[in-house]
Amino acid sequence: MKIKVTQEKLSKALNTISRIAIGKATLPILNNVLIRVSDKKVSLITTNLDMAVLDYLPVSESEDGVITVPAKLLAEFVSNLPKGDNVEISSKDTKVTIKSGKYSSVINGTIADDFPEIPEINEEKSVVYKIGVDEFKNSVNQVIIASSNDLTRPALTGVFFNTYDHTLAIAATDGYRLAEKKIIDKVESEVKAIVPSSSLQEVLRSISDDVDEIEISFNDDLVRFRFGDIEIVSKLIDESFPEYQKLIPKNNNISVTLNREELIRVTKLAALFARSVGGSIVCEAITPDIFSVKSIANEFGENDSRIETTVEQSGKINLNSRFLLDALNALEEPEIKFEFSDRVAPVVLTNQKSDKYTHIVMPLNS
Amino acid sequence: MYDVWKNALAEIEQQISSANYSTWFQDTSLISTKDGNVRVNVKNTFYIKQLQNRYYDIIKKALENNNIQVNSLTFEVQATTKHRVRPREIIRNSTSISNHLDDIRSNLKPRNISNSQPTSDTGLNPKYTLDTFIVGSNNDLAFSAAKSIIDSPGTRYNPFFLYGGPGLGKTHLVQAIGNELIKRNPNYRIFYTPISHFYSDFIDSIQNGKGKEFNRKFQKLDCLIIDDFQLIVNKEKSQEEFFNIFNDLYQLNKQIIVTSDRLPNQIKTVDERLASRLTWAGAFDLQLPKFEDKCAILRAKAEQIGADIEPEAIEYIAENVNTNIRDLEGEFSTILLMSEVRGLTPLELIQNGSVNVNRTSKLRPISPKQIIDKVAKYYNLSTTELKSKSRVANIMLARQVAMYLLSKELNLSTNKVALEVNVKDHTTVMHGIKKIDNNLKLNFNLRDQIEDIKEHLYG
Numbered sequence: 001m002k003i004k005v006t007q008e009k010l011s012k013a014l015n016t017i018s019r020i021a022i023g024k025a026t027l028p029i030l031n032n033v034l035i036r037v038s039d040k041k042v043s044l045i046t047t048n049l050d051m052a053v054l055d056y057l058p059v060s061e062s063e064d065g066v067i068t069v070p071a072k073l074l075a076e077f078v079s080n081l082p083k084g085d086n087v088e089i090s091s092k093d094t095k096v097t098i099k100s101g102k103y104s105s106v107i108n109g110t111i112a113d114d115f116p117e118i119p120e121i122n123e124e125k126s127v128v129y130k131i132g133v134d135e136f137k138n139s140v141n142q143v144i145i146a147s148s149n150d151l152t153r154p155a156l157t158g159v160f161f162n163t164y165d166h167t168l169a170i171a172a173t174d175g176y177r178l179a180e181k182k183i184i185d186k187v188e189s190e191v192k193a194i195v196p197s198s199s200l201q202e203v204l205r206s207i208s209d210d211v212d213e214i215e216i217s218f219n220d221d222l223v224r225f226r227f228g229d230i231e232i233v234s235k236l237i238d239e240s241f242p243e244y245q246k247l248i249p250k251n252n253n254i255s256v257t258l259n260r261e262e263l264i265r266v267t268k269l270a271a272l273f274a275r276s277v278g279g280s281i282v283c284e285a286i287t288p289d290i291f292s293v294k295s296i297a298n299e300f301g302e303n304d305s306r307i308e309t310t311v312e313q314s315g316k317i318n319l320n321s322r323f324l325l326d327a328l329n330a331l332e333e334p335e336i337k338f339e340f341s342d343r344v345a346p347v348v349l350t351n352q353k354s355d356k357y358t359h360i361v362m363p364l365n366s
Numbered sequence: 367m368y369d370v371w372k373n374a375l376a377e378i379e380q381q382i383s384s385a386n387y388s389t390w391f392q393d394t395s396l397i398s399t400k401d402g403n404v405r406v407n408v409k410n411t412f413y414i415k416q417l418q419n420r421y422y423d424i425i426k427k428a429l430e431n432n433n434i435q436v437n438s439l440t441f442e443v444q445a446t447t448k449h450r451v452r453p454r455e456i457i458r459n460s461t462s463i464s465n466h467l468d469d470i471r472s473n474l475k476p477r478n479i480s481n482s483q484p485t486s487d488t489g490l491n492p493k494y495t496l497d498t499f500i501v502g503s504n505n506d507l508a509f510s511a512a513k514s515i516i517d518s519p520g521t522r523y524n525p526f527f528l529y530g531g532p533g534l535g536k537t538h539l540v541q542a543i544g545n546e547l548i549k550r551n552p553n554y555r556i557f558y559t560p561i562s563h564f565y566s567d568f569i570d571s572i573q574n575g576k577g578k579e580f581n582r583k584f585q586k587l588d589c590l591i592i593d594d595f596q597l598i599v600n601k602e603k604s605q606e607e608f609f610n611i612f613n614d615l616y617q618l619n620k621q622i623i624v625t626s627d628r629l630p631n632q633i634k635t636v637d638e639r640l641a642s643r644l645t646w647a648g649a650f651d652l653q654l655p656k657f658e659d660k661c662a663i664l665r666a667k668a669e670q671i672g673a674d675i676e677p678e679a680i681e682y683i684a685e686n687v688n689t690n691i692r693d694l695e696g697e698f699s700t701i702l703l704m705s706e707v708r709g710l711t712p713l714e715l716i717q718n719g720s721v722n723v724n725r726t727s728k729l730r731p732i733s734p735k736q737i738i739d740k741v742a743k744y745y746n747l748s749t750t751e752l753k754s755k756s757r758v759a760n761i762m763l764a765r766q767v768a769m770y771l772l773s774k775e776l777n778l779s780t781n782k783v784a785l786e787v788n789v790k791d792h793t794t795v796m797h798g799i800k801k802i803d804n805n806l807k808l809n810f811n812l813r814d815q816i817e818d819i820k821e822h823l824y825g
Contacts, residue, residue, distance in 0.1 A: 027389040049389070049412045114386075117415040153709055175708040221411045221443050235410035238443055247707065344700050362707065365700075 001035065001065025002090040003042050005057060007081050007100060013044055013055040014075035016206045016230060020053055021046035021071035032068035033075075034115045035089065039064070045118060046071055051199045051234035052118045053206065058229070060086070066112040067091040073107060074098070118233060121224045126217040127189040129168055133207055133227065136214050139170060139181040140200055142330040142357055147197045148174035155239035158194035161218070163187055164245070171244055172197070177323050177361045178244055178346075179330065191218050194241055199223075199234035206230055248360055249348060252339035254315040256285050257352055258307055260336045263293075264328050266305035270295040271321035273303040280364050281324070283338070283347070284316035291338070295321070315340065317347055318364040327359040371396040374428040381424055390416060397444070402437030404429060407444045414441045488548065489558040494541035500666055502659030505535065508650035512539055516546045519589060519621040523647050525612075526623045527630070530652030533692030536625040539652070540591050543623060547589060557584070558591040561598050561608075568604055584611045588620055595626035595644075596633050609640050616643075629814065655691065660684035663691060664698055673702055679712040732823055734772055734786045741768040744819050753788040765789070766798035767816060773799050775823070 014033070021031050034045040042057040077098060078087060087100045096109040140159065148156035153175075160171045168187045171180040203225045207214070211228040218236075225232045270281040274295040281295040291309050296302040317340045327349045328336070335352040346360040375394075379387050390413060397405040406425070408414060417425070418441060426436045496516075501509045511523045526543075528536050544556050559567075571580035584590065590611070598605065615622055626633065629649055630641035655663060664680045683701065687694045705712045742752040745764040752764050765787055772783045773795070780792035780799075789795060805812050 027385045030389075047412065050410065052412070116412065117419060119411045119415055156709075173707070235412060235443075238410075242706070242709075344696060344703065362704075 001037050001067050002061070002063035002088070003035070003037060003057070003059045004061040004086055004088045005042075005059040007078065007083055007085050007087050009057065010087050011075070011079045011081075012208070013057050013229070014071070014078055017044050017046045017053045017055050018071035018075040019205070020048045020051065020202060029068060029110055029114050030116075031070055031072070032110060032115065033071040034066065034068045034112055035091075036066040036112070037062045037064050038066075045115075047116060047118060049116065050196065051202065051232060053202065054118070054231040054233070056229045056231075063090075065091060067094070067096055067109045068112050068115050069096050069107055069109045077105060077107075119222055121217050121219050121222055121233070123217075126219050126224075127191050128215060128217045129184055129187065129189075129191075130213055130215050131184055133211050133214050135183065137204055137207060138332075139183045139357075140204060142359075143170050143172045143179045143181050144197055144200060145172075145326050145330060146174055146177050146179040146359070147172035149197075150174070154237050155194060155241050158196045158237045158241075159200055160192075160194050160241040160244070161216075161223075162192045162241070163190045171241070173242065173244060173247075175362075176320070177327065177359065178247060179327070179359045180244065180248075180357070182356045192241075193218050193223060194237035194239060195223050196234060196237055199232065203227075203232050206232065247346070248358060249339075249341060249345045252341045252345075252348060254285050254311075254313045254341060255337060255339040256291050256309050256311055257335055258291060258309055258338055260328055260331055260334055262307050263336070263338070264325065266293045266307060267321055267324050267328065269293075269305050270303050271325065273297045273300055274321050276300065278364075279321045279323075280318055281321045282316055282318050283324075285311045285314055287311045287314050315342065317342075319347060319361055320364060323361045327361055330359060331357065370399075370429070370432050370434060373432050374425070374434075377428040377431060378421070378424055382421075390421065397442065399429075399434050402435040404434065404436050404439045406439070406441050408441050410443055414443070417441050488544065488556045490541050490544045490548070490556065492545055494538050494545060496542045496546055498666070498670070499535065499538055499542055500655075500659065500663045502655050502662060504653040504655045504659055505539075508539060508652055511650055512543050515543055515621060515623075516550070519547060520619040524619070524621055525616065525644055525647055526621070527644050527647070527649040528623070528625045528652065529628055529649060531627060531654070531690060533690030534652040534654065535691055536652060537593055540593065540623050540625055544589065544591055547621075554589065555587050556589045556591070557587050558593065560593040561595050564592065564608065565604050568607055581607070581611065585614050587615065589623070590615055590620070591623040593625050595624045595630070596628060598633065598635055605635075605637055605640065609637070612640070612643065632814070632818075654688070655694075657684055660687070660691075660694055663694060667695060667698060671702075675702070676711060676713040679716055682713075682716050732775070734776060734778065736823065737771050737775065738768050738786065740819055740822050741771065744815070744822070766802050767819070769795050769798040770802040771816070771819065771823075775820070 017033060021033060030046075030048060032046075034043075036043050036045070040059075040062050042059050042062055044055045044057055046053050081087060081100045081103055085100045087098065090097050090099075091109060094109045094111060096107045098105050098107065143159055147159060150156060156172075156174055158172070162169055162171070166186055166188070167182045168184040168191070169180055169182045171178065173179070203214075207227055214225060214227040217224045217226070221236050221238065223234050223236055225234075267281065270293045271279060272295075274281045274297065276297045276299060277295070281293055284292045284294065286292060289308050289311060291307045291311065292304060293307075294302070294304045331349060331351055333351040333353055337350045337352055338347065339350075340347040340363075344363070346362045349359045349361070351357060371394075375391055378391060393409045395407045397407050399405075406417070408417060422439060426439055429436050429439075496512070499509065508528055511526060515523050515526055526540075528540060530536055541558060544558055547554050548556060568577075568580060571577050598608075612622060624644055630636050630644045631638075633641070661680055661684045664675075664684060668675050668680070679701070683694065683697055687697050701712050701715060704710075704715055708715065710718070738749055738752060741764055742749045745752075745760060745767075747761060747764055751761055752768060754761070756762070768787055769783050769789075772778050772786055773780065778786070780795040783795045784790070784792050787795075789798075802812070802816075806816070
């Protein structure tokens with residue numbers, strides 16, 4: 001096995017793929033990167049058995065062969081080589097030699113037989129979607145904040161990709177709040193799949209600036225994200241996601257339009273006083289024109305901020321300030337809608353113009 | 367089957383490295399061995415190929431050594447954890463949580479119903495029926511009177527005056543009477559209105575010069591239902607109009623139904639003539655439901671929306687909500703919603719402390735001094751008079767009421783009470799409390815006085 005490639009390209013690829021190989025895996029070979037060359041195609045692969053990252057590396061010279069090398073060591077060695085030089089990696093038995101100009105080292109590799117085979121998407125049976133990278137990144141970031149890390153409820157530790165009314169939407173909830181974003185209109189194929197949040201985070205981290213589009217393919221129990229030279233294959237969470245659309249209240253009788261920046265500011269102010277009461281703040285719409293955010297901390301004092309807006313019906317709701325801030329930061333437009341009906345039902349936050357993103361937050365017991 | 371797999375695993379463990387064993391074989395299980403088609407459950411897709419390509423023979427042999435016939439060996443991914451079926455089933459079987467929340471919500475706000483969704487010109491909401499009204503010792507009198515009205519309207523219980531605190535089912539009961547009357551005789555002319563709407567309609571009609579029409583509209587009715595009578599305003603002209611309509615209908619033996627949160631003579635704005643007429647046929651009260659009644663209400667509610675909730679959870683809610691039925695149902699639906707969202711059963715939620723149901727009317731802690739002050743004030747005495755040794759009837763009554771409240775509301779010992787109200791010893795206190803207790807059973811006036819004082823205390 002032999003490859004020759006520029007230091008930048010190799011270093012970037014190794015940095016991307018080695019993240020998941022620096023783990024606490026009991027199986028030592030999972031800390032290695034698999035380098036496979038066949039027909040002048042070079043692929044670098046790592047896996048943690050929940051997901052796998054593949055990088056197809058464009059090289060100038062190559063000889064067929066396959067070997068595994070400790071990923072972290074290789075990545076760090078290459079990243080410290082001078083930029084602009086070519087790097088040559090060759091293997092003989094399990095000795096892997098890395099050469100670049102005056103620098104050279106030999107790393108003990110492991111034969112590839114023990115490296116797990118990476119499951120593959122069945123292209124014929126898969127459902128494929130394509131989406132712009134910026135849109136994808138923004139949308140996942142807007143939704144993933146609401147996902148849970150409670151491992152006793154696996155369904156909530158992922159982001160739910162589902163289609164309805166010919167729209168592909170992604171959603172996540174931790175039981176206290178829920179975020180949904182419609183990401184693609186007019187889709188023809190259907191999908192219902194929970195992608196682990198950790199896998200999606202890896203996808204987000206791995207997307208580089210020069211990529212425009214991402215292709216997402218779903219199989220029965222696998223998902224593959226393909227962008228630029230990289231492919232990330234991940235298991236799906238085999239659980240049923242709550243039927244969340246029913247949880248989004250439809251007819252809210254109290255609806256106010258608010259300036260997002262202003263609401264963020266008053267929420268932060270209220271949050272200062274809400275610390276000792278678990279972040280609980282009171283949002284109140286008062287006819288005809290006041291929206292107030294209040295918090296009371298018995299030891300420190302209290303805070304009451306007001307925003308002028310149009311209010312048609314009065315009402316109030318107790319919310320966790322951190323959840324509200326998360327939601328507000330995920331919204332994009334300068335003006336947002338804040339809708340609720342009574343203390344039992346959640347508050348619904350949306351952009352004023354676009355209806356693609358919906359964030360709901362459960363009220364706290366008053 | 368489990369044991370077979372355990373034995374097979376032990377054998378496999380001997381043959382491969384422990385790292386490989388714990389990576390690939392942990393969390394595996396045997397699904398079935400039927401007809402030699404062995405199916406093994408693995409953690410996720412990433413494991414399938416590895417086991418198939420690398421460990422197929424080892425697994426096969428290990429199973430065969432345990433007397434399992436292996437014609438084929440397949441690996442499958444099944445759900446990682448057992449589904450917590452119960453709370454989710456609630457949602458799948460019923461229409462949806464937000465739907466039944468909407469239901470509950472509209473039940474909670476009956477006052478808005480007549481203007482928000484006037485189902486017909488009667489102003490009645492067909493949602494309220496007698497079947498859904500839970501009868502208990504707190505409301506059985508009012509309920510049987512209601513049934514008698516349905517059988518023969520305009521006779522025995524006319525006017526029907528129903529009173530009780532907020533959220534105890536007044537609107538439900540009177541609307542149910544209206545709906546039932548219409549069901550029996552669709553030509554029956556019935557009109558339900560909260561008193562406030564009665565006013566605004568009346569004022570509108572006068573402004574438009576249609577005062578006579580307004581009057582005629584009501585005179586044509588067979589049954590008039592007035593809700594929230596306590597909100598009657600002290601405007602002579604409108605009250606007189608109501609009085610006239612009341613009289614006209616009454617003369618013609620038309621059924622009149624009035625609800626209020628207290629008795630008419632306790633509503634300051636009500637003219638005495640009207641007050642006495644309203645209770646001609648007696649007044650029926652709806653009281654706070656007892657524990658058993660509350661449980662019955664929740665069980666009926668659960669059945670109605672198809673929710674599966676543990677009896678212990680129902681008892682917990684019933685025990686801890688002591689304000690009214692509206693709050694009771696409110697807490698109930700909150701817990702159901704949380705149960706769906708968090709995926710725990712209602713009882714689990716309660717046990718892990720996620721829900722904090724504690725609704726009593728006793729919101730603020732009160733001191734003995736507050737009780738004595740309030741009682742003295744209520745009976746127009748000074749606290750010194752109340753604590754004096756005077757044996758004047760009204761002062762004695764006030765002192766006994768104070769003792770009663772100190773003991774019942776604050777759980778003070780009789781000795782302590784004796785000190786607070788400055789009486790000789792605890793036997794005097796015991797006598798006083800006993801006297802009030804006995805009188806309460808017979809004397810409605812006294813009961814109202816004490817309720818009034820309590821309202822001042824906690825309100």
